[in-house]
Amino acid sequence: MRIKRLECTGFRNLAPLSIEPSAEINVIYGENAQGKTNLLESVWMCSGMKSFRGAKDTELKSFDRESAKVRAGYSDSKRENTIEIRIAERRTAYLNGIALPSAAGLIGKFRAVVFSPAFLSIVQSGPAERRRFIDAAICQLKPAYAQKLADYSRLLKQRNSLLKDLQMETALLDMLDVIDLQMSALAADITTQRFDYLSMLTPHAAEIYNGLSGGRETLRFRYVQKCGEPGGDYEDIFKANRKTDAMLKTTTAGPHRDDIEICVNDRSARLYGSQGQQRSCALTMKLAESSVIKAQTGEEPVTLLDDVMSELDAGRQDYILNHIKNRQVFITCCDPNAVLRLTEGKRFFIQNGQVECT
Numbered sequence: 001m002r003i004k005r006l007e008c009t010g011f012r013n014l015a016p017l018s019i020e021p022s023a024e025i026n027v028i029y030g031e032n033a034q035g036k037t038n039l040l041e042s043v044w045m046c047s048g049m050k051s052f053r054g055a056k057d058t059e060l061k062s063f064d065r066e067s068a069k070v071r072a073g074y075s076d077s078k079r080e081n082t083i084e085i086r087i088a089e090r091r092t093a094y095l096n097g098i099a100l101p102s103a104a105g106l107i108g109k110f111r112a113v114v115f116s117p118a119f120l121s122i123v124q125s126g127p128a129e130r131r132r133f134i135d136a137a138i139c140q141l142k143p144a145y146a147q148k149l150a151d152y153s154r155l156l157k158q159r160n161s162l163l164k165d166l167q168m169e170t171a172l173l174d175m176l177d178v179i180d181l182q183m184s185a186l187a188a189d190i191t192t193q194r195f196d197y198l199s200m201l202t203p204h205a206a207e208i209y210n211g212l213s214g215g216r217e218t219l220r221f222r223y224v225q226k227c228g229e230p231g232g233d234y235e236d237i238f239k240a241n242r243k244t245d246a247m248l249k250t251t252t253a254g255p256h257r258d259d260i261e262i263c264v265n266d267r268s269a270r271l272y273g274s275q276g277q278q279r280s281c282a283l284t285m286k287l288a289e290s291s292v293i294k295a296q297t298g299e300e301p302v303t304l305l306d307d308v309m310s311e312l313d314a315g316r317q318d319y320i321l322n323h324i325k326n327r328q329v330f331i332t333c334c335d336p337n338a339v340l341r342l343t344e345g346k347r348f349f350i351q352n353g354q355v356e357c358t
Contacts, residue, residue, distance in 0.1 A: 001111060001302050002328045003043065003074045010061055010068035011087075012038035013353040025329050025345030028355075029336040035353045036332040037116065040304045042070045043330060044114050046083045048093065048106030049136065052114045057091050074110060076299055083110055108143040111293055115286040116306035122285060123269050123278040127259035134260060137289050138197050141296055145193060152186040155179055156256055159238075164249045166242075176242070183254070184234035190255045191225070198223050198260065200296070205288035209264075211319045212280050219284060222261040227253035280316065283308060287323060305331040 007018045013035050028036045037053070041060075044052055051060065061068040068087040073080065083106060084094040091103040100106065121129045139146045159179050162172050198221055209219035227237050234254065238245075241253050262269045262281055269281045293301045303324060308331060309317050324331075329345075336347050347358045 001074055001076050001299050003046075003072050003302060004080075005071075005073040006043065007071040008039075008042050008069070010065035011042050011070055012060060012062065012068075014038050014042070014062075014355070015353045017355045019348065019355060019357060021328065021330070022346040023328055024325065025331065027336045027345060027347045028330060028332045028350055029334060029347060030350040031334065034350050035355075036350055037306050038353075039348075039350065039355065040114065040116075040306050040330055040332060043072070043302065044112055044304060045070055045085050045091075045103075046072045046074075046106065046110045047112045047140070048104050048109070049139070052116060053118065057087055058089065060087050072110075074302075081109070104143075104146060107139055107146060108141070111140050111297070111299060111301035112304060113286055113290040113293070113301050114304040114306070115283055115308055117310075119282045119286065120278055122282045123262055123273065127257070130260040130262075131256075131258060133285065134194050134197055137201075137292070138193055140289075140293060140301070141197075142193070145190075148186055148189060152183065152190060152255070155183045155186070156251060156254070159183065160250050163246050163251070166246045180235050180238040184238060187234040187254050191258070194255070194258070195223055197292075200292050201285070201288050204291040204295075205284050208287050208291070208323065209280065209284045211323065212284060212316050214315055217264050217277070218266075219281060220263050220266070222263070224259040224261050226257035276312065276316075279312065283320070287320075290327070300327045303327055303329045305329060307332055309333055 002023045003021050005018065005020050008014050009016045028039050030036055041051060041053065041055075045060070051057075066088065070083075070085040070087075072083045074083070075081070082094075082096055085103065086092045086094075093100045093103040093106050095106065095109060119133075122133050135145070135149055139149075159176065162176050162179065166172055166176070202221055205219055205221070209217065227241070237253050238251070241251075245252055262285075264273050264277050264281065267273075269278055273281065287303075290301050290303055293299065305320075305324070308320065312320070349356050349358050
């Protein structure tokens, strides 16, 4: 996939812009707080996913505007396409001029992978961040998976609400049976798809991390279940845990409690990894995600790298620059020379939201 033209109006602090990026490396450089990450975010919004910075839609508009618009002309292996995102009280999306039911309708149409310093939380924080990573990655390959997650989340909320009243209203047991039956099918499917995705991700990640570390370190993953087996009978699990769940007033087992263990040299990267190792793990997972998309769809996703070079030694920087060739990349930094020393591309200087191709 290649973006051929990007236009933004009223997005974050960016002045109205229209740029024609390089088909390969695009370096966005400038001082801090000038809008570099905002430019990457505008590209990411075309994926149909929510802001990778956790922002609400209303926060994506310039403070003095009532609406914002992002328009991207891009090509995939089949045709030329146009995406338009309009942001007011909520996001609306158009693909080739046709309105979609929601912005999520773009998921799977335009694929992108983004790394930012915030993604260190994949390694450093709790299980929720790692579940969020694998679920978002699966959604890029299988857009229908997003609906399964939403359905499971809705049922989980209903189940937890019932658990709070169960001791007083035993008549609610019949309703709980119905919810457990519906949840069990979704839980088994979600868990199986996570296992399958991790099996695809692992060889790509191992190769990338081996290159990043110069062959000195190994990376592996392990899917950790709170309870149950992949594709197992979650209905029995939910029923077996009812007494405990009712006492704690929450559902204690299921894919919403699972984790992905990330190990460097067979030791937990979260507990024992250095800052450089943790950063390398997070970056590896995002680059491997890109490789999986290419292997499964034949389409190379657009790669967005925000402040990726800081805190990496020269050897790891060189590996990244070599590894991201032959795909369209948008990369932010303060010093463009460090990024362009191994390849050709376009440079965009940004200051106070004004973007200029240099």
